[in-house]
Amino acid sequence: MSTRRSRAGSTRLFLARALFVVVLVGLWQLAADRRWVNANFFSSPTDVWDSLGSLSGSGELWRGLQSTVLVLVVGWVIGELAGLALGIAIGLSKRLDDILGPIIVFANAVPRILLLPIFVVWYGFGPEPKVLLVVTVMVVFVALNVAAGVRDVDGLLVQNMRVHGANRLDLIRHVFLPAVALWVTSSARVTVGYALQATIGSELLGAESGLGSLISHGQVSFKSDQIIAVLLVAAVLAVAIDLLLAALERRAVRWMPAT
Numbered sequence: 001m002s003t004r005r006s007r008a009g010s011t012r013l014f015l016a017r018a019l020f021v022v023v024l025v026g027l028w029q030l031a032a033d034r035r036w037v038n039a040n041f042f043s044s045p046t047d048v049w050d051s052l053g054s055l056s057g058s059g060e061l062w063r064g065l066q067s068t069v070l071v072l073v074v075g076w077v078i079g080e081l082a083g084l085a086l087g088i089a090i091g092l093s094k095r096l097d098d099i100l101g102p103i104i105v106f107a108n109a110v111p112r113i114l115l116l117p118i119f120v121v122w123y124g125f126g127p128e129p130k131v132l133l134v135v136t137v138m139v140v141f142v143a144l145n146v147a148a149g150v151r152d153v154d155g156l157l158v159q160n161m162r163v164h165g166a167n168r169l170d171l172i173r174h175v176f177l178p179a180v181a182l183w184v185t186s187s188a189r190v191t192v193g194y195a196l197q198a199t200i201g202s203e204l205l206g207a208e209s210g211l212g213s214l215i216s217h218g219q220v221s222f223k224s225d226q227i228i229a230v231l232l233v234a235a236v237l238a239v240a241i242d243l244l245l246a247a248l249e250r251r252a253v254r255w256m257p258a259t
Contacts, residue, residue, distance in 0.1 A: 043225040048232070051225040060214060065233065067127070067209040068199055075131045076195040079138020084184065086139060087146025088176055097147070108140045113201055130202040130210070137198040138191060145187065149180040189245045196238055211237075 025045050031037045032044030039047070055061035090097040090104070115136060119129035203212025211234050218226035 040222070041224055043228055047225040048229045051223070051229040052233075055214070055226065055229065061230075061233065064209055064211045064214045064230070065237070067213075068203065068211045068234075069237070071127055071130045071134060071202075071210065072192075072195055072199045074127075075134025075199065076138060076192055078131070079135040079195065080142055080184070080191065082135065083139040083142025084146055084180070087143040088150055088172065088180070090143065091147035091150025092172075092176070104140055104143060107136075108144060112136045112140075112198065113205070116202055116205055125208050130199060133202045134195050134198045137194050141191060141194060142184075145183060146180045149183050150176050185248075188248075189242055192241055192245060193238070196234075196241070200234060 028042075029045045032039050032042065032047075052061070086100075086104075090100055112133060116129060116133050119132050123129045123132070200210070200212040200215075203210035204216050205212075211230050214230045215227050218224070218230065
């Protein structure tokens with residue numbers, strides 16, 4: 001009975017959200033048709049749909065989407081692994097934390113998007129500066145949180161492992177990595193969000209391809225319909241990634257042993 005009620009509640013919630021979107025789009029179209037808003041700036045749903053069809057038919061949309069996803073995945077994976085290694089290192093070593101801790105905190109306070117111009121000078125307008133920007137965004141965030149997770153490990157557990165002959169590598173493999181694994185899994189949806197923002201932001205400020213580049217081209221040519229169309233594609237991409245990671249997170253949590 002409770003399961004049926006839950007499903008019915010979910011269905012009603014979905015229908016309410018869908019109805020809200022339909023009403024919002026209808027009002028937007030009505031405002032554009034009646035000239036209540038300037039169509040040159042606000043466009044209309046039909047113009048946005050036509051722009052989507054044009055971008056899709058020419059292949060620009062799919063090439064841009066492929067470029068964005070490639071930069072996102074490569075930058076996220078490298079940043080996640082590098083941040084995990086750095087976070088474990090500074091979490092285990094007080095001396096290393098004293099040296100690198102203030103630098104990482106300072107780097108976290110600096111908007112990483114400001115580094116993009118120097119990355120472009122180094123590597124040009126290819127994918128390298130975009131990937132590097134995503135990595136810099138990821139590394140600091142992941143390292144700080146992983147280091148905090150390592151420090152939160154029960155000291156008594158570490159002492160017991162050492163009494164039974166565990167060395168530093170054994171502690172990392174059997175204590176510290178499992179301790180931060182749940183955080184890494186559960187925070188993936190947040191970190192991917194940051195990575196996607198960095199990816200599209202880097203494409204906006206100068207790139208030869210990607211969704212951000214298409215938005216930039218629409219801005220230069222005053223095509224509000226193209227800008228909105230690409231924004232919608234970016235939003236759908238973000239939602240799709242979030243749903244995928246939510247499913248993987250549920251699987252991971254069931255797989256992990258209870259503590």
